[in-house]
Amino acid sequence: MGTADVEAVWRIESARIVAALTRFTGDFGLAEDAAQEAVAEALVSWPLAPPANPAGWLMATARRRAIDAIRRRAALRDRYALLAADLPVESAVDDDIDPDKIDDDVLALMFVSCHPVLSPESRVALTLRVVGGLSSEEIARAFLVPVPTVQARITRGKKTIAAAGVPFELPPAAERRERLGGVLSVLYVIFSEGSTATSGDRLLRPDVAYEAIRLARTLAALQPTEPEVHGLLALCELTAARFPARTGPDGSPILLEDQDRRRWDFSAIHRGLVALAKASACGLGPYGLQAAIAATHASAPSVEATDWDRIVVLYEALGRVAPSPVVELNRAVAVAMASGPAQALAIVDELIASDRLPGSHLVPTVRGELLTRLGRRPEARAELELAARLCANQRERSVLLRKAATLS
Amino acid sequence: MPKYLLIMRGTDESNATMMANIDEMMATTHQFIEEMVKAGVLLAAEGLDDPGQGVVVDFSGETPVVTDGPYGETKELFGGFFLLDVASKEEAVEWAKRVPAAAGSKIEVRRVPGSDEVPQVGE
Secondary structure, three states: OOHHHHHHHHHHHHHHHHHHHHHHHOOHHHHHHHHHHHHHHHHHHOOOOOOOOHHHHHHHHHHHHHHHHHHHOHHHHHHHHHHHHOOOOOOOHHHOOOHHHHHHHHHHHHHHHOOOOOOHHHHHHHHHHHHOOOOHHHHHHHHOOOHHHHHHHHHHHHHHHHHOOOOOOOOOHHHHHHHHHHHHHHHHHHHHHHHOOOOEOOOOOHHHHHHHHHHHHHHHHHOOOOHHHHHHHHHHHHHHOOHHHHEOOOOOEOOHHHOOHHHOOHHHHHHHHHHHHHHHHHOOOHHHHHHHHHHHHHOOOOOOOOOHHHHHHHHHHHHHHOOOHHHHHHHHHHHHHHHOHHHHHHHHHHHHHOOOOOOOOHHHHHHHHHHHHOOOHHHHHHHHHHHHHHOOEHHHHHHHHHHHHHOO | OOEEEEEEEEOHHHHHHHHHOHHHHHHHHHHHHHHHHHOOOEEEEEEOOOHHHOEEEEOOOOOOEEEEOOOOOOOOEEEEEEEEEOOOHHHHHHHHHHOOOOOOOEEEEEEEOOOOOOOOOOO
């Protein structure tokens, strides 16, 4: 058994192990540390003596480490006595685990990792680490930040949770919908980071995006009656379906109108449409509406043959349930396709007048496109150059500069 | 994440064992599928019908020849598959080890290449 085998078992089992340990000990930080120690131990001992039941081995070892830690904390002696009383150290974990509770445990783990007391960065790091089973190194690589930064976010997150006395339990029904929104937004942040890297030299980091999809699938399986979970999953699947066509062989971005649609991942489109159907059972929410827009693109044979009127209607609906300047900007793009650039320019100019998206490269990008289509070339060029100056992604920036250059 | 296909390869004996315990087999398989769904890795899972219901299209000659079967003349028969979205080959193998398969059967683990790895039409 090598490192890769340990990692494979860890990836499958980590959420369940940390969740079960948290239920045993009532201490999320302790559970996470104990699980990490167990996996470190596995990396050393499995190559020498592979266990018959790797998952059980990890659970038993993590449980022992947790008990050791509790033993060290004199103040928690009572709790230790309780745990040690039924300590069948080498026994199979199956005796300790109630399979009916595991699902709730993993779901509770998602809610704890995405708790509102945490900073957005800590939520992302903890979710990837504790629910997704990624190492600090993997998270650091995914988000292009140094490893110590990720470790600090995780440590700070665990301390914050302990200090705030966050209980390890599913939120009460009344709070659940609201808190679920927080979980969904963390998954969406992770997906978006992989879908369009906010910085760096690569447009896509598919590993990050696929990790978010895997977590969204997990959440959909645990919360099958929540339409927006299926909506988010549909949105991610339908967006990821276009990944193979979105970059050229050299990694440069390819715009929607130039994409070879034969490269789209049709099984992902199918999965996205199935999830969208589940999401639309009782009216679409913000994620469901965005998924419906992605589905309209995915089912069109070309940009020209796309049902732009439907997309405009969907953006109008989205603007009502989740108003944002980015939605407004996207609506302008759809309006340009459905009814021409002049009407769209009015929307963009209104957006600029109200200064609701300051400093974003997206506004001048769209304005530059619209002006190009209206034949106002010098103005268009100035806008595209401004967009390039504001854009942090190198790949996107070079596309903008190329476009500006063709206008001179 | 790469995709992996877990192909169930039964033998006449293992298929007979499976059919003899079909209720238990269905229950454990259902449970296993549920587990993969909750781990977010399962993309598709299908079982194949009785091989006697299938046909083989044989391209040995000039024109394709269609014959009934495959019947028992083959040692191993594909009985079904799971398509998984996992991080590594090791993770696919770890899932394969957990499949409730009948004694004597085998599971073949094959990587499914992404569209960026195979030559495209018109290039």
